[in-house]
Amino acid sequence: MRPTLSDVARLASVSVATASRALSNPDLVADGTRRAVREAANSCGYKINLVARSLRIQRTDTLLVLTPEIDNGFYPALLHGIEDAALDLGYTVLVGFTAKSEKHRQSYADLLSNGRVDGMLVMDGGSGVNRFTGPRPDLPTVQVLDRIYAPPVPVVRVDDGEVADLAVRHLSSLGHHRIAHIAGSAAAPHALERRNGFVAAMGRSGLPVEEHLMVSGDGGWEGGLQAMRRLLSLPQRPTAVFCADDALACAAMNVCREQGLRVPEDISLIGANDTQDGQRAYPPLTTVHVPRADIGATAANLLIGLIRGQPGAESDTVLPVELRERATCAPLRAAVAA
Amino acid sequence: MRPTLSDVARLASVSVATASRALSNPDLVADGTRRAVREAANSCGYKINLVARSLRIQRTDTLLVLTPEIDNGFYPALLHGIEDAALDLGYTVLVGFTAKSEKHRQSYADLLSNGRVDGMLVMDGGSGVNRFTGPRPDLPTVQVLDRIYAPPVPVVRVDDGEVADLAVRHLSSLGHHRIAHIAGSAAAPHALERRNGFVAAMGRSGLPVEEHLMVSGDGGWEGGLQAMRRLLSLPQRPTAVFCADDALACAAMNVCREQGLRVPEDISLIGANDTQDGQRAYPPLTTVHVPRADIGATAANLLIGLIRGQPGAESDTVLPVELRERATCAPLRAAVAA
DNA sequence: GGCCTCCCCGAAATGGTTTGCAATAATCTT
DNA sequence: AAGATTATTGCAAACCATTTCGGGGAGGCC
Numbered sequence: 001m002r003p004t005l006s007d008v009a010r011l012a013s014v015s016v017a018t019a020s021r022a023l024s025n026p027d028l029v030a031d032g033t034r035r036a037v038r039e040a041a042n043s044c045g046y047k048i049n050l051v052a053r054s055l056r057i058q059r060t061d062t063l064l065v066l067t068p069e070i071d072n073g074f075y076p077a078l079l080h081g082i083e084d085a086a087l088d089l090g091y092t093v094l095v096g097f098t099a100k101s102e103k104h105r106q107s108y109a110d111l112l113s114n115g116r117v118d119g120m121l122v123m124d125g126g127s128g129v130n131r132f133t134g135p136r137p138d139l140p141t142v143q144v145l146d147r148i149y150a151p152p153v154p155v156v157r158v159d160d161g162e163v164a165d166l167a168v169r170h171l172s173s174l175g176h177h178r179i180a181h182i183a184g185s186a187a188a189p190h191a192l193e194r195r196n197g198f199v200a201a202m203g204r205s206g207l208p209v210e211e212h213l214m215v216s217g218d219g220g221w222e223g224g225l226q227a228m229r230r231l232l233s234l235p236q237r238p239t240a241v242f243c244a245d246d247a248l249a250c251a252a253m254n255v256c257r258e259q260g261l262r263v264p265e266d267i268s269l270i271g272a273n274d275t276q277d278g279q280r281a282y283p284p285l286t287t288v289h290v291p292r293a294d295i296g297a298t299a300a301n302l303l304i305g306l307i308r309g310q311p312g313a314e315s316d317t318v319l320p321v322e323l324r325e326r327a328t329c330a331p332l333r334a335a336v337a338a
Numbered sequence: 339m340r341p342t343l344s345d346v347a348r349l350a351s352v353s354v355a356t357a358s359r360a361l362s363n364p365d366l367v368a369d370g371t372r373r374a375v376r377e378a379a380n381s382c383g384y385k386i387n388l389v390a391r392s393l394r395i396q397r398t399d400t401l402l403v404l405t406p407e408i409d410n411g412f413y414p415a416l417l418h419g420i421e422d423a424a425l426d427l428g429y430t431v432l433v434g435f436t437a438k439s440e441k442h443r444q445s446y447a448d449l450l451s452n453g454r455v456d457g458m459l460v461m462d463g464g465s466g467v468n469r470f471t472g473p474r475p476d477l478p479t480v481q482v483l484d485r486i487y488a489p490p491v492p493v494v495r496v497d498d499g500e501v502a503d504l505a506v507r508h509l510s511s512l513g514h515h516r517i518a519h520i521a522g523s524a525a526a527p528h529a530l531e532r533r534n535g536f537v538a539a540m541g542r543s544g545l546p547v548e549e550h551l552m553v554s555g556d557g558g559w560e561g562g563l564q565a566m567r568r569l570l571s572l573p574q575r576p577t578a579v580f581c582a583d584d585a586l587a588c589a590a591m592n593v594c595r596e597q598g599l600r601v602p603e604d605i606s607l608i609g610a611n612d613t614q615d616g617q618r619a620y621p622p623l624t625t626v627h628v629p630r631a632d633i634g635a636t637a638a639n640l641l642i643g644l645i646r647g648q649p650g651a652e653s654d655t656v657l658p659v660e661l662r663e664r665a666t667c668a669p670l671r672a673a674v675a676a
Numbered sequence: 677g678g679c680c681t682c683c684c685c686g687a688a689a690t691g692g693t694t695t696g697c698a699a700t701a702a703t704c705t706t
Numbered sequence: 707a708a709g710a711t712t713a714t715t716g717c718a719a720a721c722c723a724t725t726t727c728g729g730g731g732a733g734g735c736c
Contacts, residue, residue: 004692015716020694030714050452051392052692055721060389062432069418071614076408083435087442092449094400094432097421104425111430114388115722221618247618254620276409277615280559282592343723353686358724368684390722393691453692 003044011040023048061091063303064117066108068099068127072247073275074292078123078144081296089304091118098124105129112139119303122148128187140306144299146189154306156299156317158290160190164197165204166288166323167242167270172205175332176240176268180213182227182252184244194244194272213238217248224251232259239267239332246271246278249285253328264330274324283327291319341382349378361386399429401641402455404446406465407437410585411613412630416461416482419634427642429456436462443467450477457641460486466525478644482637484527492644494637494655496628498528502535503542504626504661505580505608510543513670514578514606518551520565520590522582532582532610551576555586562589570597577605577670584609584616587623591666602668612662621665629657 009019022029022037054060063086067075086093094117096108112120125146143155171179181198184191202209217227243249249271256263263269271278271287278285298317347357360367360375392398401424405413424431432455434446450458463484481493509517519536522529540547555565569576581587587609594601601607609616609625616623636655
């Protein structure tokens with residue numbers, strides 16, 4: 001049916017070997033021959049068979065990325081960063097959504113051991129995934145943001161303690177001292193670290209951390225809503241709250257509005273990650289920026305380095321975060337402080 | 339290095355053929371033999387080589403989906419629907435983000451002609467993509483939402499005229515008659531149809547369509563902002579606006595707030611698509627729901643049917659849409675109507 | 677007991693490409 | 707002009723699993 005390399009070879013009156021070289025390693029073949037082969041290939045509409053090629057060269061030039069559901073605006077930027085870097089180096093990316101079940105995750109990870117992909121980016125570490133399924137760290141793997149496999153497996157991430165620190169310092173510098181924290185999913189390592197970071201940063205700023213001002217925003221959007229409601233029903237409510245991510249902060253902001261509180265006049269809100277929902281909220285959310293595209297690109301480059309056996313693959317890369325002041329934080333007003 | 343099937347065969351003292359059958363077609367082999375082979379495979383950690391398998395059976399069980407950038411919360415649900423259906427039928431999905439350049443799109447589409455994927459889902463038809471690059475409609479292809487290839491290539495979509503009709507009828511039933519429309523990107527066929535649908539629906543409702551009440555929201559978020567500002571600066575501003583999608587509606591809502599207008603008391607807003615940003619807006623956005631997951635799943639099933647040569651593949655599948663009343667539309671107040 | 681059938685298994689061919697090695701032709705060196 | 711390189715090309719193996727075809731053995735039936 002489809003023309004194969006040997007068809008081309010016959011048409012050009014050369015051997016398959018020469019035809020192969022003429023097409024994929026042009027320097028090794030004489031000028032006239034090359035042209036003849038090219039012509040023959042065009043005339044019969046020859047397309048290389050990548051599967052056969054992969055079998056022969058033992059490489060697929062494909063990366064697998066394990067990602068949780070991507071409804072939340074956080075992962076797309078990571079994916080784009082990955083894809084961008086991968087494409088530049090001649091790789092294509094296969095994505096596997098793993099939130100559905102451990103079984104699916106396993107079967108995706110199997111693609112790695114089964115030779116269909118050359119390496120794997122684990123991006124679903126924050127989704128409470130079973131850390132014992134799937135990846136075989138003996139095969140090229142790099143983790144993104146959440147470390148769920150032990151050190152020989154590299155990770156590229158941000159310093160979540162710093163994320164919390166930036167947020168707390170900003171709030172504190174505005175005069176706030178009754179600062180609350182809405183924590184992210186308990187299953188996510190980074191959420192835990194942000195929580196711990198919050199406690200540490202409060203300490204460093206000489207502020208008291210009150211146990212009931214730290215609530216769990218577990219349960220996604222609904223969880224965020226409930227967390228904020230709990231906070232606002234406290235006898236002494238906080239004057240500022242650091243939310244573990246922008247979605248949580250948006251939820252918190254909605255609760256404020258439904259209770260007639262103005263942001264930032266009556267209460268300051270700060271998020272983290274700098275996702276689109278925060279940027280487009282009203283007022284736009286102050287947040288700490290996490291360079292997602294960079295993280296993705298870095299991880300992809302690292303993985304490809306690993307695959308190609310390049311030495312010097314750092315096993316823990318941490319990228320810088322920074323505060324993005326927008327419009328949801330204001331200085332503490334004397335009236336409220338009282 | 340890695341154990342191959344012949345290693346397993348040797349360990350189990352059978353031939354490769356028997357080993358193959360025992361593993362992938364267990365019924366064809368005797369009980370004891372099957373067990374022996376399984377044991378041998380386990381003991382040496384054998385993993386099937388999917389590339390070799392694909393080469394032999396001339397099938398990759400992989401679907402390619404061409405998608406634009408997915409920052410906007412619209413595509414993820416489609417992707418999930420696709421992936422869900424694909425996984426159920428034993429397929430994995432490869433995603434290619436095509437917004438970057440035509441070159442990239444071409445190289446993704448090449449995967450199809452080069453045998454790396456069995457079929458292709460074209461989801462980027464609304465992104466102003468060059469409709470002449472890429473897909474060879476003679477290879478299994480189905481388009482999602484926007485038709486950019488001629489009829490032999492199936493499409494699964496919604497009726498965008500109906501989307502507009504639902505929106506206009508709802509607004510009209512609330513007493514509005516000065517209704518504006520913010521149109522989506524001119525490059526997207528469905529945005530055009532929604533615009534045309536708006537005109538038709540207004541006519542059917544006996545309402546006048548004023549030319550200056552139809553503005554272009556081209557240019558993404560910023561475009562939406564500008565469009566709404568233009569609308570609000572009109573001498574006779576609309577009492578309701580139908581936005582081509584929820585993101586545009588959210589932008590419009592932000593403009594309203596910045597100008598001190600209350601939604602829905604002062605102006606009614608309705609979106610389309612029913613994406614997360616609308617659901618989480620404050621107040622939650624009234625919209626017309628587009629069953630994205632269903633669309634994705636339907637398209638995937640259709641494509642797989644095509645690949646497997648099943649007859650009766652409908653070439654135009656349209657799924658139903660429905661109004662989702664939330665909180666951004668209110669009856670026209672007499673005062674404003676005056 | 678002979679013959680037929682059925683089931684199970686093994687040898688070999690298949691898929692399309694790349695590549696190490698060898699051979700031939702052509703160019704260069706002295 | 708003869709020997710030494712170099713430039714091109716061809717042959718055949720290798721990559722690894724699947725599948726077809728046919729042989730051999732066991733059991734059933736008459």
